[in-house]
Amino acid sequence: MVHVHQVRDQGNVVLEFSGVLDARSAExxxxxxxxxxxxxxxxxxxxxxxxxxxxxxxxxxxALPPLRARTFRGAGRHHARLLTYLGExxxxxxxxxxxxx
Numbered sequence: 001m002v003h004v005h006q007v008r009d010q011g012n013v014v015l016e017f018s019g020v021l022d023a024r025s026a027e028x029x030x031x032x033x034x035x036x037x038x039x040x041x042x043x044x045x046x047x048x049x050x051x052x053x054x055x056x057x058x059x060x061x062x063a064l065p066p067l068r069a070r071t072f073r074g075a076g077r078h079h080a081r082l083l084t085y086l087g088e089x090x091x092x093x094x095x096x097x098x099x100x101x
Contacts, residue, residue: 018048026056030063047074
């Protein structure tokens, strides 16, 4: 189960995760993202996730609003690489040992 904390900051809405990001929770996060004002950029912060399933990242990308400015931050090396392969923008690389890399 994942918990999502929303923070609005300088034209961005930051969705901060804590807990496990799996396929089911990725869809829940997508629903939260869709509810955010379209004028704000999405920043998806994975730095507090205790575990991230690889398949959940694909599910999350499918669930996020299309054609919306978004950036990911706080992913470990492995997940940052996966997101980059999938065409996503990374704000900063997280702890290399984080998230079971």
